[in-house]
Amino acid sequence: MRIGELAQKAGVTPRTIRYYENLGLIHPSEREGGGFRYYTEAELLRLQKIDCLKSLGLTLEEIASAINLYFEDPTELKAKQKVLTILQAHLQETDDKIAALAQFRSELQTNITKIQQCIEKISQ
Template sequence: MRIGELTKRAGVTPRTIRYYESIGLMPPGEREGNGQHYYSEETLERLRKIDQLKKLGLSLEEIRGVVDLYFIDPSGVQTKQKVLTILRQHLTETDQKMSELQLFRNELQTQIEYFERWFSEREES
């Protein structure tokens, strides 16, 4: 299929496809005699898999490390183990960020209370 059909079916832009090709996330389309690029059904499936992994929160760099496994590991075990490891790392990082945000929130609350007391004391004087 040509790039226009691929973009419609995958729900991405030609710019996205070219970018993914440039960073090695997907191979470039096959060039025909007329200079046009043609893409396979596997390319479409790869784009869909990339989209699924992005929705899970994986970065493009992380996706690059696992997307090929979907096409070389028919059992899917190795791929799912690798994705699970990444998701666990994301959860750990998220928990840490939430903890840091809770501390920051507490500090903000303390400062707000300090200023409110200060204004209250001024009004009473």
């Protein structure tokens, strides 16, 4: 099948598939005559796996670093270990972001209070 059909089956646009190819996430199984990209069911599976990993919050770069592991080993053990490591890093980053936002929120609250008092003084 060609890129349009694959895109439709995978629920993405042809542009997305070309973009993924550029990042090394996926390749056409064949590229003959007129220069068209031809794909098989294997590439559809790959796109579905990419979508699955995206929904876990992985970036495309992280997906690129992990996706081949899914198709090298039938148990997918190494793939899952890799994804686990990435998710644990995300957890840490998320906690850091929450802490930073909590800090920011606290400073905001302080500044809001200050300005309110300042406005009250002026309004008197």
